[in-house]
Amino acid sequence: xxxxxxxxxxxxxxxxxxxxxxxxxxxxxxxxxxxxxxxxxxxxxxxxxxxxxxxxxxxxxxxxxxxxxxxxxxxxxxxxxxxxxxxxxxxxxxxxxxxxxxxxxxxxxxxxxxxxxxxxxxxxxxxxxxxxxxxxxxxxxxxxxxxxxxxxxxxxxxxxxxxxxxxxxxxxxxxxxxxxxxxxxxxxxxxxxxxxxxxxxxxxxxxxxxxxxxxxxxxxxxxxxxxxxxxxxxxxxxxxxxxxxxxxxxxxxxxxxxxxxxxxxxxxxxxxxxxxxxxxxxxxxxxxxxxxxxxxxxxxxxxxxxxxx
Numbered sequence: 478x479x480x481x482x483x484x485x486x487x488x489x490x491x492x493x494x495x496x497x498x499x500x501x502x503x504x505x506x507x508x509x510x511x512x513x514x515x516x517x518x519x520x521x522x523x524x525x526x527x528x529x530x531x532x533x534x535x536x537x538x539x540x541x542x543x544x545x546x547x548x549x550x551x552x553x554x555x556x557x558x559x560x561x562x563x564x565x566x567x568x569x570x571x572x573x574x575x576x577x578x579x580x581x582x583x584x585x586x587x588x589x590x591x592x593x594x595x596x597x598x599x600x601x602x603x604x605x606x607x608x609x610x611x612x613x614x615x616x617x618x619x620x621x622x623x624x625x626x627x628x629x630x631x632x633x634x635x636x637x638x639x640x641x642x643x644x645x646x647x648x649x650x651x652x653x654x655x656x657x658x659x660x661x662x663x664x665x666x667x668x669x670x671x672x673x674x675x676x677x678x679x680x681x682x683x684x685x686x687x688x689x690x691x692x693x694x695x696x697x698x699x700x701x702x703x704x705x706x707x708x709x710x711x712x713x714x715x716x717x718x719x720x721x722x723x724x725x726x727x728x729x730x731x732x733x734x735x736x737x738x739x740x741x742x743x744x745x746x747x748x749x750x751x752x753x754x755x756x757x758x759x760x761x762x763x764x765x766x767x768x769x770x771x772x773x774x775x776x777x778x779x780x781x782x783x784x785x786x
Contacts, residue, residue: 550749
């Protein structure tokens with residue numbers, strides 16, 4: 478059984494901190510899966526009627542893999558999406574699909590879809606220049622969360638505590654690039670410095686952890702130094718996470734939930750979630766769960782030789 482990981486760096490260039498990729502490679506080896514890391518820039522694709530011969534890696538035609546795991550998340554480029562789409566058209570299962578990756582890469586579009594389906598999300602607004610700060614204050618208020626339209630690991634997320642601070646930040650953005658797309662989001666006070674990361678594989682919650690920011694900070698991301706601990710996945714948490722992934726068409730996802738008093742709001746949904754902190758907190762093997770799901774859903778089991786006496 479052969480598989481590809483679509484990642485921004487090839488195996489020869491992987492750095493030691495690429496925890497998730499290394500874990501997937503190690504587990505694949507234990508399960509007898511030939512798993513390769515492919516960088517999009519290694520791939521050439523040709524649109525032709527002879528599609529089965531239309532994928533080249535490092536300039537050479539290659540056999541199609543049994544499955545593909547895109548692991549670029551919010552950093553997925555147009556070229557990477559084109560590669561994933563091409564593989565999908567050739568019948569290769571891609572977990573997640575190009576459509577779902579492209580959808581959740583856009584945070585505003587994600588919230589539009591979830592709100593349409595009546596799921597709880599923070600009130601969100603697309604910023605445009607010149608800003609109508611009075612309208613923003615009336616509709617969302619301060620403090621206010623400012624986010625880039627695409628991003629992960631807490632990058633591109635800022636908290637403006639008051640109107641003056643917000644004005645200063647927006648003046649900087651407008652001066653630098655007035656066409657830069659950002660969203661403005663309701664600040665959920667009861668979730669300051671903490672949130673939940675729920676990991677979903679194949680419509681099933683396999684782990685749930687609470688993340689707490691270091692040094693009383695605003696961002697609770699593990700990659701930013703936040704602390705983690707296992708958290709009980711209540712029926713409400715399970716439903717929100719699995720329903721969000723179902724609606725967005727994701728097979729594997731990290732759903733971030735904000736504490737909203739005694740309930741929760743969906744903050745973000747990630748198509749290529751990290752799992753270093755989750756594995757430590759919840760004692761779960763994410764690569765093993767991933768390959769089990771792939772084998773079960775797509776029947777990707779090694780052929781067995783039947784001995785006939």
